[in-house]
Amino acid sequence: MFLGIRRGTRGRVAIALATLSLTSMGVTAITTGAGASSGLTPPTAGMKAQTSIGKGEGKLNLIAWEGYAQPQWVKPFEQQTGCVVNTKYAGSSGEMVSLMANGGGGQYDLVSASGDADLRLIYGGDVKPVNVKLIPSWKQLRPFLQSPSFNTIKGVHYGVSLQFGPNVLLYSTTTFKTAPTSWSVIYSKKYKGKVKVTVPNNPIQIADAALYLSKSKPSLGVTDPYELTQTQFSAAVALLTAQKPLIAKYWNLASDEINLFTSGTAVVGAAWPYQTTTLKAAHVKVEETIPSQGATGWADSWLLAKNAPDPNCAYDWMKYITTPQVQAEQAVYYGETPDNSLACPLMNKLQAGSCNAYHANEPDSYFKSIKFWKTPLSTCDNGKTDCIPYSEWTNAWTQITG
Amino acid sequence: MDPDNGVSTLEPATSGGTKSLRSSALSHRWGTAFLLTPPLLWFFVLYVSSLVLMLITAFWSLNGFTGNVTHQLTGANFHQIASGSYPAIIGRTVLLAALVTVTDAIIAFPFAYVMARVATQRAQRLLLVAVLLPLWASYLAKIYAWISILERGGALNWTFQHLGLPSPNLGFTNGAMWLTFSYIWLPYMIVPLFGALERIPGSLLDASSDLGASSWWTFRHVIVPLALPGLVAGSIFTFSLTLGDYVTPLLVGGANSTLIGNAIYQNLLDGGNLPLAAALSTVPIAIMVAYLLVAKRFGAFESL
Numbered sequence: 001m002f003l004g005i006r007r008g009t010r011g012r013v014a015i016a017l018a019t020l021s022l023t024s025m026g027v028t029a030i031t032t033g034a035g036a037s038s039g040l041t042p043p044t045a046g047m048k049a050q051t052s053i054g055k056g057e058g059k060l061n062l063i064a065w066e067g068y069a070q071p072q073w074v075k076p077f078e079q080q081t082g083c084v085v086n087t088k089y090a091g092s093s094g095e096m097v098s099l100m101a102n103g104g105g106g107q108y109d110l111v112s113a114s115g116d117a118d119l120r121l122i123y124g125g126d127v128k129p130v131n132v133k134l135i136p137s138w139k140q141l142r143p144f145l146q147s148p149s150f151n152t153i154k155g156v157h158y159g160v161s162l163q164f165g166p167n168v169l170l171y172s173t174t175t176f177k178t179a180p181t182s183w184s185v186i187y188s189k190k191y192k193g194k195v196k197v198t199v200p201n202n203p204i205q206i207a208d209a210a211l212y213l214s215k216s217k218p219s220l221g222v223t224d225p226y227e228l229t230q231t232q233f234s235a236a237v238a239l240l241t242a243q244k245p246l247i248a249k250y251w252n253l254a255s256d257e258i259n260l261f262t263s264g265t266a267v268v269g270a271a272w273p274y275q276t277t278t279l280k281a282a283h284v285k286v287e288e289t290i291p292s293q294g295a296t297g298w299a300d301s302w303l304l305a306k307n308a309p310d311p312n313c314a315y316d317w318m319k320y321i322t323t324p325q326v327q328a329e330q331a332v333y334y335g336e337t338p339d340n341s342l343a344c345p346l347m348n349k350l351q352a353g354s355c356n357a358y359h360a361n362e363p364d365s366y367f368k369s370i371k372f373w374k375t376p377l378s379t380c381d382n383g384k385t386d387c388i389p390y391s392e393w394t395n396a397w398t399q400i401t402g
Numbered sequence: 403m404d405p406d407n408g409v410s411t412l413e414p415a416t417s418g419g420t421k422s423l424r425s426s427a428l429s430h431r432w433g434t435a436f437l438l439t440p441p442l443l444w445f446f447v448l449y450v451s452s453l454v455l456m457l458i459t460a461f462w463s464l465n466g467f468t469g470n471v472t473h474q475l476t477g478a479n480f481h482q483i484a485s486g487s488y489p490a491i492i493g494r495t496v497l498l499a500a501l502v503t504v505t506d507a508i509i510a511f512p513f514a515y516v517m518a519r520v521a522t523q524r525a526q527r528l529l530l531v532a533v534l535l536p537l538w539a540s541y542l543a544k545i546y547a548w549i550s551i552l553e554r555g556g557a558l559n560w561t562f563q564h565l566g567l568p569s570p571n572l573g574f575t576n577g578a579m580w581l582t583f584s585y586i587w588l589p590y591m592i593v594p595l596f597g598a599l600e601r602i603p604g605s606l607l608d609a610s611s612d613l614g615a616s617s618w619w620t621f622r623h624v625i626v627p628l629a630l631p632g633l634v635a636g637s638i639f640t641f642s643l644t645l646g647d648y649v650t651p652l653l654v655g656g657a658n659s660t661l662i663g664n665a666i667y668q669n670l671l672d673g674g675n676l677p678l679a680a681a682l683s684t685v686p687i688a689i690m691v692a693y694l695l696v697a698k699r700f701g702a703f704e705s706l
Contacts, residue, residue: 120674248574389464
């Protein structure tokens with residue numbers, strides 16, 4: 001995802017700086033259905049969501065990923081609603097969580113949080129319940145994105161799903177004549193010295209390893225790659241530590257990975273569909289696939305700040321941003337998958353073939369193979385509290401890559 | 403940390419004198435206090451106290467569930483950074499900073515010497531501009547330039563191939579970081595060194611050769627000792643800048659290129675683990691304090 005990337009290439013260094021932490025941005029796991037976090041109730045769960053949208057306040061303050069508030073869809077919104085949009089761009093999920101402290105501090109209304117930040121915001125009491133009945137296009141969202149476990153707890157919505165994308169296996173067709181069917185190509189020692197691998201420089205990569213282990217080592221009993229016990233976590237960390245000799249570089253920007261593949265420094269790795277599209281457009285011989293173990297993915301939502309000063313404009317925005325046309329514009333601009341199931345034909349109008357390239361027309365089975373990012377917490381779905389929290393993920397990741 | 407106390411210690415000791423003298427000394431005293439208060443407030447409130455807060459934070463911990471900081475003193479963060487990969491990360495950072503410093507010193511010395519003592523005034527000005535010019539360009543643009551030189555299809559490999567030599571493939575390695583850092587920080591070494599070399603009185607060199615010293619002897623026993631404060635001052639820049647950087651490793655580094663700055667960045671901005679990041683931040687501070695104490699012994703601060 002993420003921008004510097006999309007429009008900016010290497011030359012656009014200013015954008016690159018702003019997006020340096022791109023890969024550290026978030027993605028959360030949408031486990032289809034409800035994976036209600038056991039027992040605990042978010043602090044704001046009892047707050048009453050508004051039942052109608054009043055007159056707009058004339059302004060709207062957003063915290064967003066760069067590229068999520070582009071003039072082509074913000075300007076029409078401002079004209080329609082009279083809400084002037086001010087956007088603060090955040091460089092990482094952690095930055096979003098900091099900016100949202102004290103319910104947005106009475107300053108911010110909405111945040112385009114990714115799955116790895118959502119539960120931190122919800123359980124931190126920084127966001128409040130949202131009445132989805134006020135958002136007509138909510139019903140057009142793919143069913144598994146209407147009440148996903150990353151933004152809906154016990155039937156209470158804290159925001160509305162926005163866009164998502166899978167973390168696919170990208171490979172050079174010069175090196176791999178047939179599509180690899182297993183993620184083992186980026187882990188197995190037998191490829192040492194033969195293929196150079198690149199994966200995102202992001203702690204959530206531990207979930208990718210756990211997902212692989214859930215199939216390759218069933219005895220570990222991994223059921224959710226974001227809820228790992230100490231034993232499962234250690235196994236994933238060990239797998240990633242053993243992977244290190246294969247790594248050419250842990251990529252930070254989508255443009256990093258594009259360079260690595262263009263120059264042949266890496267021939268296989270984890271990627272977003274955006275890289276595949278860009279590389280193919282540059283006639284680099286690559287393909288992407290989702291191996292048999294499935295894949296992780298990111299999913300972003302607009303969450304409503306607890307102390308939002310402009311709630312009516314915020315609802316207007318949530319109504320607007322989920323409509324098929326705006327969904328299509330953002331998906332094409334950003335290179336991600338729209339959550340609104342009616343956006344596909346509109347994407348193709350904007351850019352021929354983009355619906356296909358960004359998987360907006362895949363069957364449900366495709367989406368079911370994606371485990372969406374979510375914040376690893378110390379409480380697990382099975383009611384126990386022995387799961388490894390995210391701060392330990394980052395610490396372990398620093399040590400794996402260090 | 404009361405700023406007024408800070409001021410009073412800086413006041414000149416007043417001696418008896420006549421009444422009028424005393425009152426003028428008094429108003430002088432108030433004037434000094436008035437002038438010094440804003441910068442001292444700035445220094446203590448914003449600078450020192452934030453450092454102290456960071457040090458305290460290093461002893462707090464994180465609630466694994468809400469991700470909030472728990473205000474309970476613990477040494478666990480320091481225990482953390484003494485184990486696992488952190489010692490290796492710290493060692494790599496210090497080693498790289500030292501290598502970059504030595505490299506820059508070796509390149510900068512002859513350059514600064516020519517600038518200070520050989521070049522005509524006109525050439526000297528031109529050289530100075532040439533040294534400072536890269537500082538006007540964006541730091542990121544320079545790093546990206548190095549990527550395109552060092553990567554597989556880059557200028558370096560191309561040159562080697564055309565000379566019939568094996569490709570060095572330096573892109574995305576620690577060697578690439580070393581080259582990039584050495585390039586980026588070079589002006590910070592040349593400028594203080596140039597200042598120190600320029601200040602050596604020509605008469606000392608004349609005297610040395612009049613007394614029969616060879617040029618090597620003069621260099622070794624006259625020029626180097628007199629230029630040492632400049633060299634150490636430059637090394638403070640190159641060393642500390644490398645120690646704190648995290649952008650270069652992200653962009654030109656490879657799979658084993660994490661530096662202290664990256665570890666701090668990741669734990670803080672990504673993990674939201676403020677206590678662990680604070681504990682890690684004390685490491686470069688401690689290293690720099692030790693470095694500055696040694697540098698002080700070499701008279702580095704006279705050349706800053």
